[in-house]
Amino acid sequence: MKLGLVLRELHRSENHLALDLLRISERHQVDHEIYHVARDIAAWSQRHVRDIAEAAVDYGVDLDAEPQAERSLARSVREKSSELVGRARTPGLLLLRDLRALYLDAAGVSVDWEMLAQAAQGIQHTDVLALTERCHPDTLRQMRWANAKLKESSTQVLIS
């Protein structure tokens, strides 16, 4: 049984997604909706990290329940540089690149949840199945958000 392995991978990928969202928020502070919504939904991944760590105990896997934190200096540098380039035309392309990466990372997390759900069903571990049912929809919403922002932003960036 390799459920512990999947949980360990999910713990890693959710931590990574949360940091992704926080970074995209800070890099694009002058795009206010990106800034605020990315922070709001980063909290979902952080909650998943805690829940995964809790579930992993039963499988003998020791994971840190505390989501990885950002170094605050790096954050303030990114926020400041976002402000400084706010009047330039290039941040649009950076935004598209970041949203594209975010979408792909969220898709990775989504398939991790998919795999975990399949395994949990196979061995009838209802607690883990409930965990996937609780968390996976959040991942799909994170993906859809990245996709929707890409769709909304790309026209102006690419034709102007």
Next chain:
Amino acid sequence: MPQTDRIAEPWGTRTPYGPGTPWPARTDTFLADGVTADEVDRWVQSATILHSNGDALDIAVRDGRMVGVRGRVEDRVNHGRLGPKDLYGWQANADPARLTRPLVRKDGELVEATWDEAMERVVSNAKQLMAEQGASAIGFYTTGQLFLEEYYTLGLIAHGGIGTNHVDGNTRLCTATAAAALKESFGSDGQPGSYTDIDHADVIALFGHNMAETQTVLWSRVLDRLAGPNPPAIICVDPRMTPVARAATVHLAPRPGTNLALMNGLLHEIVAQDWVDHEYIDQHTVGFADLAQMVADYPVERVATICDVPAADLREAARILGTGERLLSTVLQGFYQSHQATAASVQVNNVHLVRGMLGKPGCGLLQMNGQPTAENTRECGADGDLPGFRNWSNDAHVKDLAEVWNVDPMRIPHYSPPTHVMQMMRYVEEGSIRMLWVQATNPAVSLPELARVRSILTQERLFLVVQDIFLSETAQLADVVLPAATWGEKTGTFTNVDRTVHLSEKAVEPPGEARPDLDIFIDFGHRMGLRDKDDAPLVKWHDAESAFEAWKECSRGRPCDYTGLSYDKLRGGSGIQWPCTEEQPAGTERLYADGQFWSSPDYCESYGRDLITGAPLEPTEYAALNPEGRAVIKAAQYLVPHEIPSEQFPLQLITGRTLYQFHTRTKTGRAPQLQAAAPGVWVEVSAHDAEALGLAEGDLAEVTTPRGGLRAKARISGIRPGVAFVPFHYGYWDTSGGHEPDGQGRAANELTMTDWDPCSKQPLFKTAAAAVRKVRDGDGSPAPAPSTGSASVTPGVPATAGGAEAVADEDLSATRPGGPR
């Protein structure tokens, strides 16, 4: 006939009535000093333009000049009544500061020009940008104060002619969440309720809606019910001690930014007590199970802690909402301009859906508008949506619209949601929108974070066109200023909150060379050489009535169907509620009477959005969710607001309005009685905070947030402790700064943050952290705050009064021809 100071008595004399009986008539009249009714040459039909209520009136004309107004007793909306802004506001039309000639910027200065010169400058810039970059370089920012015919023409020119996706109205600031919440729950915009629901309701719940100040005549109707037999219970959700709160059976004053938690808690209790119409839910809705699961996490005790509201009050409010037999709910800026705006407003819709209270007398839902013609901005596509509540992500709808306009469907931008104003400002900031055409609105005062807005609008590389009636703060920054005619100087129609369409006829000539907005748009379309696919002129109408006829065809078969209306039918008599068709020639009082909704996947205006992220649903997702076209019950979790109090900024700031002023005071600030009633900015704090801050009534205070600061006299009021309130009306046009602060600021939006609801894109004006400190003692005079929602708790502060200048007639012997409707 009572002679009443309507500044002191904004709601006038009571005419009590009981449930199910007609609201008595009362004809209100105000004429210029020295003019009597029999000296009036003509009474010209119109409706009110300084709020969203849509009260019908006649404009008095003598010797070619406006000399007063009188309520239209035959109208279904007001039964003859008028509010203070209507009684006195018309005087601004004749103000000597009106724009009478076009202005163009030469060597840095705005100088007078001919219409030809000004329009050629606009057109040559637009053509050059189209050639260099395409339509993505051009944005239009309109208003909630033009007429239907003007919005429809603008929508055609922008969407079908220029082909830009950058079209929005300042309705984004006032009513975007109303539209978004209706789309989420019912698949389409369209007000379910009717004002007549007040006549029948046994419970009236006002969610973030200070109706007493924003729609005074509607509040008179409520007051008359409260004064009559078997009055309704009133529930008020508002952090301020407003006149509504003072009249309430239960007043909930939540911590700003917690509306969604509050609503989840009320619904928790309604579901837990099973005050639920299961048959209605089973037959007419989808999504109830998700709601029940979501609100299970919001027991009353938890919500009481989040919102800082007594649990007993929450339970009592839920009991009244859950056991009333005829529940009327209204929602406005307290919800729309606050954190999680759409999600909280949708929960009000959900109260009605789970209780099965829609489409029956007294069972009304009014997602309110702020401005007089905001409904038309939405219907006609001047807020960026497609006209006739067509769905931009439904190809069949775009094809249908393209047939109405006789253009190629590809010419109509529909690849993504329309660009809302805050995003437009971002595109201007980074330089990809290079021409912005602003009409009848004043973003340099009304948008959040003004220092940022000014820095965006003053960029050299932006070509700014402003079309207005006065040289507003924004107009002072323009490259071209186009002088417009306004209400009473042009003909057109507009539609109020409860779908009542009124005709507003031209009463007097506009000043100087000012032209109706419709004429300006048509002229622009022709000068741009905009053609349809058969090479005929794109704009095929030449005046208001022909534009209205064209709009009727565009609206055919859509929810806002106007095909049964005409100017002749609207002339005389009462306004009429859409949909109005050949089959329903008298209009439609209430929507969704039979639990049938406009939400089927092939008909709906919107597939909805994620209430937290704002991501639009894909067509397939919506079709799977709601294949049969039922009402959609959606729910969302409460999130902590994006800016919360800190040591440095310990208070929560909310901005808002007063009864006596409108928007940025371009008109009301020039009506003497209104200006005198609320002449300057103030900041409202509770007695509790005042004591901690060492503030007394009338002291000079400074309010700061991370964005900026302002100075204002302090009003100690009944507002919730921990909250400060500043009215947003006061900019700089009547100060030495002109368009910006000269030294200390006074505009509330110096303080507000750039953040908006991800679903409705409405900016949040009621969720910011702030600090207040005393600058110096007052001179003994109180703050200029009026005694309505800002009433002082300090003894000895006199009530607001207008005196002899403000005396108006109230004819209580008036009766309505044809009886009540």
